[in-house]
Amino acid sequence: MNAGIGAEALARVAVERPTQKAEQIYELLRHSIVRLHMVPGSVISEKELCLQYGVSRTPVREALKRLAEEDLVDVFPHSGTYVSKISFDVAEEGFVIRRALEIESIRRAVRFVTDADVARLDALIADMRDILAREALHEYIEVDDAFHSAIAGISHYPRIWKFINMVKAHLDRMRQLSAPVPGHLAEVTEQHASIVRALARRNADQAELAMKIHLESSFAVMSAMYEEGRYFKRKDV
Template identity: 85%
Template sequence: MISVASASRERRPPSDKAVPKAEQIYEMVRYAIIRLSMVPGSVISEKELCLQYGVSRTPVREALKRLSDEDLVDVFPHSGTYVSKISFEVAEEGYVIRRALEIESIRRAVQYVTDDDIARLDQLIREMRDILERDALHEYIEVDDAFHSAIAGISRYPRMWKFINLVKAHLDRMRQLSAPVPGHLAEVTEQHAAIVRALERRNADQAELAMKIHLEASFAVMSAMYEDGQYFRRKET
C-alpha cells in the first residue's frame, strides 16, 4: 500500500482554507500519481486519506471519482482502489492533442514575443541545465512545463496550456519514466534552446519546426518505455 504522506512532502496541498478538501485531495493525489510517487498498480487507501486530511469519506471519494474520470485511478467496488496503469493509447492521444496545440501556440508566439520573454525562457533553460548538473532529474518536469506554459502565455492563449495539462496526464507519467534515459534530458534542453533561438529571430517556420522536432523526438523516447511494460496497461488480445 502506498502512503500519501511522501507525496505531501513533495508538494503541499493548497494552503488556502477556502479551497474545498476534495479539491486539495484531488490535486495532491493527482500530482503524486503523475510524478510516480504513487506507482501504477499500487493500492490507494481511502482510510489513510481520511486520516491525513481529517475528513469523512465523502470528499475523499469525490476526489477519487474525478481521478477515475481521468483514468488515473481504478475503483473496484468491494475490492479496492488502485492507481491505474499507464495507458499508451491515452498517452498517445494526449501527445497528438498537445502537438497540434503547441504548434499553433508557437506560431502565434512569434507574433507577440518580446525581448523580456526571451530572457525569461533563457532563464528557464539555465534552470534546466542546473538541474542536469545536479542530477536532480525529478525536478526537471516542473521547469519543462513552466517553459511550455510560458510559450502559451506569450501566444496570448494562456488557457491553451491548461487544456493541454488536463489531457497529458498519462503522457506525463511516461515523461517521468523516460527522465533517467542517458542523454535524453540534455537533448531536450538543447531542443528547448533551439525553440527560443527561433522565437528570438521571429521566424515562425523555424519555430514550428523546432517545436515539432522537440515533441516528436521526446515522444519517441517515451514510447520506448512501453516495451518495458511493468507500469503499462497491456492491450487485450
C-alpha cells in the first residue's frame, strides 16, 4: 500500500503541525494513488497510516476526506476505506477540461516562446527518449507533466497547469495504465516533438493542431483500457 513514499517524506510529516501533517499526508497518498502505487480497490487502514506517519487519526482522516472529495478514496462507514476504482466519466471530464485549457495555452505560448524555451522543451524530449531507451516507463509521466507545465509557463498563464492538475487525477491513473502499451509512449514523444517544432516556427495553427492530435490520440489509447475493466468503475451513479 505504501510503496513510493520515501523515508524523508515520512520524517517531515512527523514534525509538522496537525494541519500541515494532514496536507503532507494528503499529498503523499494522492501521489501514490495517482501513480498506481496504491492500486484501485486496495484497502486503506487508518491505523496503519497513523503508525506509518507517527500521527493521530485526525490528520489521517482529514487527508482521506479530501481524497474522498476527489473520488480517489471510497469510505464506507462500518465497512472500510478503499482506493477508489477509476471513474471513466470523471477521467473523460478531466480530459475535456484539459484539452480546452491546453489548446488556449499553446496558442498563447506561440506569442511568447523564445529560443531558450524551445531548447528547454527539446531537453525534456531528450529525457523522454532516454526513459524509453532505459525502459523506465514509470518515470515518464513526471517528465511528460514537466513538458506540459513548461508550455503553460511559456504562455504566461502558469496557473492553467494548476487548474489542469486539479481535474486530471483519474485521467492520470489511466495514463499510468496505458504506459506499457507497445509503442504508445514512443508515439507520444514524437507528438511532443511536433508540438515543439510548431512552437519554434511560431505557428499558432500548427501548434494547436499538434497539441489536439497529441491529447486526443493519447486519450483514445487510454480509453481502450476501460474495456478491460479491471481497475474501473463499471457504472457511475
